[in-house]
Amino acid sequence: MQFNAIQIATLLGGKIEGSPDAKVTHVAKIEEATEGAICFVANPKYEDYIYSTKASVVLVNDSLQLNGTVSPTLIKVPDAYISFALLLEKYTEMMTQNERKGIEQPSFVAPSATIGKDVYIGAFSYIGENSKIADGVRIYPGSYVGRNVTIGECTKIFAGVKIYDDCIIGNHTIIHSGTIVGGDGFGFAPQSNGEYKKIPQIGNVIIEDHVEIGANTTIDRATMGSTIVKSGVKLDNLIQIAHNVEIHENTVIAAQTGVSGSTKIGKNCLIGGQVGIVGHIHLADGTQINAQSGISKSIETQNLVLNGSPAFDYKTSLKSQAIFRHLPEMQQRIQKLEDLVSKLTEIISVSQNIDTGK
């Protein structure tokens, strides 16, 4: 990487303040930047670094008001975070010009499978019977694609992903290593002798376009029909998605969250890490759930913010949590009140000889 500020400003459509010739050799976080670095400030709490950084170029928001002199060249853009992401993307594109292509050996491709153009299939990967791999797909080493699976254009399957029979993956989707798509849903019928009988799981999983799924996440196939992850959904690592769940467009779920069977999650929801959601409920579009919460019933109103286990209104829950820390004092206050009231009652009943109901 060897650019100057004016090249980057042109690429991003930004406005330069400072030397247009400042040399950029690498990207860095502003708090760690050294000479030659380009970095960005979008969050106000990092603004102070602008006055002390050794970075050569800093991307900032148009709206930034300076309170002192700055040494790096600034490039002003409407949204510094977005522009920086764009820059990183260009950078990685350059770095990946030697992107993987071709079919490495040994790999296993069933004769009845269909393989598109410009595909990468890494060594030790397995493509089962009747599966269709579209143009531009990259399947990294040691992945398993069962029978009758469809993988759409330019989708990237990292090393060691396992996709069971009959599942459908869309276009421009990314699945990280170790994720399991289409394992059997957890369905068993109790028998009178205490044993359980397996309910065959004959549905599949459908993952649409521009989805990203992290590492070691599990998405179970439907008992019947489909478990569905709609376009634009982003799932982090180690998430559990049970059978017949549906997650609608552009919902984002953080790591280690679990969604139980047949629950439908709306669009544009934001769900924190280690959240648990029971089965057979529905969450309205725009629902936001704080980390470690437990959701035990449907949320019908859009854009609610929830917290706690069981979860309720975020702001109220923070108050309850704050009081929880002081329950020992609250208990003492009640004890003291009881003593006082008992004493008052005694005084009054003595002096007035009235039955106070005690």
Add this chain to the structure above:
Amino acid sequence: MQFNAIQIATLLGGKIEGSPDAKVTHVAKIEEATEGAICFVANPKYEDYIYSTKASVVLVNDSLQLNGTVSPTLIKVPDAYISFALLLEKYTEMMTQNERKGIEQPSFVAPSATIGKDVYIGAFSYIGENSKIADGVRIYPGSYVGRNVTIGECTKIFAGVKIYDDCIIGNHTIIHSGTIVGGDGFGFAPQSNGEYKKIPQIGNVIIEDHVEIGANTTIDRATMGSTIVKSGVKLDNLIQIAHNVEIHENTVIAAQTGVSGSTKIGKNCLIGGQVGIVGHIHLADGTQINAQSGISKSIETQNLVLNGSPAFDYKTSLKSQAIFRHLPEMQQRIQKLEDLVSKLTEIISVSQNIDTGK
């Protein structure tokens, strides 16, 4: 799939109401069924669908009382859920007549390993020295079976399962993709300099018969002796079972639950998702634990139902949780009481000149 109602009723031993010739081409959920579908109603809350469904055949419980006219042919059976499971099973049997068999290449089978009859070993699977694979076992691609491992008859190991040395898997057991059996237990001895010394983990894991284990679950080997999963146990995805744990017959555990070292879980327990159970305790047979609970001490009485973290009696805990949501109001009530009592105390001490202890 192409049957008529009478064939299915005969298969299931059910009684027909409506046309015995109704054609069935596929299975569906009653709320999504189209013409040609067979579906079932076992849960009363789905009964209303019977009057509006376009399904051709519906399995229902003998005990169902109709309140209107129905269009599909009904097949009455003692337990519609069980019968439907049976039907699905027959259906999947038919679909899997072309079940995988044989040893795909390339795969790795140590010369000292023993391979039974009618076994499937998928490409890129590894069978280590002295391991014994019984008749009818199916090991999907990319699985790893270490040394001295035993896998019993008709057990199914899905793609990418890893089984460490010396572990024993029973008969008719199913292990889903990405599950790790026999990794080292988490045991370290603290040293005086703050470092930790690894305690070698020289035990194994024993999984008995008719067990099903979901995807990406981890079951650690014992420090000494065995970590044991008894017959009929069902474990969901992403569960952590630590070293020297024992789980007894027909216990069911939902996803993302963790069981710490040396804990013994009784028979026929039902444990929800994201539960945490501390080490070195014992749970009595029939214990039921609600999702996200934390169990920090032994449960000696059978069939208790527990909730919360730390967990206690389910019904009481629901009351505490309900009050928790109203802690801010409770705090205000106490504040108001304090004000009132203070005022009363003042009035009385003024009027009667009595020390009220305030």
Add this chain to the structure above:
Amino acid sequence: MQFNAIQIATLLGGKIEGSPDAKVTHVAKIEEATEGAICFVANPKYEDYIYSTKASVVLVNDSLQLNGTVSPTLIKVPDAYISFALLLEKYTEMMTQNERKGIEQPSFVAPSATIGKDVYIGAFSYIGENSKIADGVRIYPGSYVGRNVTIGECTKIFAGVKIYDDCIIGNHTIIHSGTIVGGDGFGFAPQSNGEYKKIPQIGNVIIEDHVEIGANTTIDRATMGSTIVKSGVKLDNLIQIAHNVEIHENTVIAAQTGVSGSTKIGKNCLIGGQVGIVGHIHLADGTQINAQSGISKSIETQNLVLNGSPAFDYKTSLKSQAIFRHLPEMQQRIQKLEDLVSKLTEIISVSQNIDTGK
């Protein structure tokens, strides 16, 4: 294994009480020991077994005071737990004299990769371009090592580990099956149309020396710079470590815990299972966190012990949790106080005709 007590005492530098010729054929837990077993007692609650065990040899602490006659030979050492670990280590060394070595086929080693001496590379493992595998490294079957990866001396990578491009693993480190090192961090910029744009993750993961990582854990690569796991850290199974996290020396984290992006955890911390830690905070050295806790802000003071979600001081939190169980009674006490105070107020306002503010 066939030793006598004197040989073991010599190996461990211990002092014998009882027959120096007692024969040892295997190791066992004291509560399960049979003749020929060697076992240990370090925890006082297991001391009673010393008087009834059938073990042939028992390792005990120097400080142990006997209250009766014992049948096995005792070997007294300063720390029986440490000595037993040492013994197990020697035992496993003996058992692993036939340790795996050499490069099994088929495996994939890029021509530009560098492979040290005495290395084991299992079948179906993949070593990408420009990666460096140091002397004595053992990579079990079905593992994936991307491009430009460095793995230090004597490190052990179990079956099916996936290491993305550019990551660095130190010396004498152990990574268990199914763990994913270097998957993309979870970073997306929201767009005005509700979609999310991926932030390229161009950093890496650095894991230092003598680290042990359990099975199916995920450690994401940094957006820029490095996610860092320092020397001596021990991570259990199914843990999530997000991008740009740092975990400092000799910190121990139990299973299913999640650490969010950019958080720095100090040295010698002890973090329980299923803990959640938010992003962008710092935990001081020696912080101890109880299982299932949630940490939502930085901990500046060293050696604090925390509990709860959100977490606060351990001892206070236990009191709050105890009171939580009795919230229904507390509510009744408040109700009763309100009734009494209302009655008292009425009595006084009637008898004294005073406005009590009610």
